[in-house]
Amino acid sequence: MPKKKTKLEMFEYIYSKEIKTGSWITKDEMAENGFFPKNNTNGRDIRFIKRKYDLEIITVGTREARFRIVGTKAMLLRRPISKKIKDFFTNKRCVLTGTRSSIEVDHKNGRYNDKRVLSTKTQTVNDFQPLTKVANNIKREHCRKCAATNKKFDAKELGYLVSTLDGNLVHNNKSSGCEGCFFYDVTGFKEDYNTVLSTCFGTNNPFTEEGFHEYYKKLSKRNSSGP
Incomplete structure (x- = not known):
């Protein structure tokens, strides 16, 4: 039976x-x-x-x-973080709020689809960021929405002039798909955003989103190729 x-x-x-x-x-x-x-x-x-x-x-x-x-x-059981990395983030400030209370070590990739990052043998400090518990919960909720819709968080909701750094709001379901999103790398987003604005735009060169994304891609290509 x-x-x-x-x-x-x-x-x-x-x-x-x-x-x-x-x-x-x-x-x-x-x-x-x-x-x-x-x-x-x-x-x-x-x-x-x-x-x-x-x-x-x-x-x-x-x-x-x-x-x-x-x-x-x-x-949740397949997301280990090495002790070395956890120790590195001890007493670090939250990249979103600037506070040191209730810090959690956050996987930048909210899809958890990069095997290298999910292994304590191959993951690095750069794969993570310090967030307060509240900030991490907020990010996690946005990542869940992205997983359901394949639409990344829109940074314009926080007052930025662009939705993502690279101009791509659609997640490609690959391990690189989170890149360019505000929550993927809060510090990196802020630094690259300010660099592009201060370098590329001014009185004689008014801001455009298309120009921003074009310059950002050139900046990223330069950084990835090294000196």
């Missing part, structure tokens, strides 16, 4: 496409598929999904109306 599927296994079977693509799932749809009583909106408990997956949830009032999956809880 075949083994009966658990509730989670049934969910993963029915919504395999939505799990893979990060598409929205509504509780009304789940009710139609027999996961909850159709007419009882208060009894639609998805804790069995939350135990395994990280979710982005849209609420209507106090009710969780729809959600999508942005990762698995198990991913």
Whole structure:
């Protein structure tokens, strides 16, 4: 006699496409598929999904109306940071707030899709940045949204004149895809942003986004090729 599927296994079977693509799932749809009583909106408990997956949830009032999956809880177990790197960031200031309280060592790559960075043998200090717990939670939320939409955080929301350094708001799902985003490297973003503005623009050369991105790419190419 075949083994009966658990509730989670049934969910993963029915919504395999939505799990893979990060598409929205509504509780009304789940009710139609027999996961909850159709007419009882208060009894639609998805804790069995939350135990395994990280979710982005849209609420209507106090009710969780729809959600999508942005990762698995198990991913947290595969993000080790070497003691040497942790020690390096001890007493460092948060690159976002400038404070030293509740500092966490943050993976710059919020997708965690670079095998080199996920190994304590090959990761380097430059793969991380110090953030306060609150700042790290804010960044993590933006990374989750990016993972679900492939759209990076828009730095114009913080008053910058460009959305990203390289002009590319779309994440390419590669390990290099986070580069250029404000939250990927807060210190690097600020330094490169100020360098381009002070070097490329002035009274006789008014600012344009196109000109900014063009100069930034030249600057990056120069820096990567070395002296």
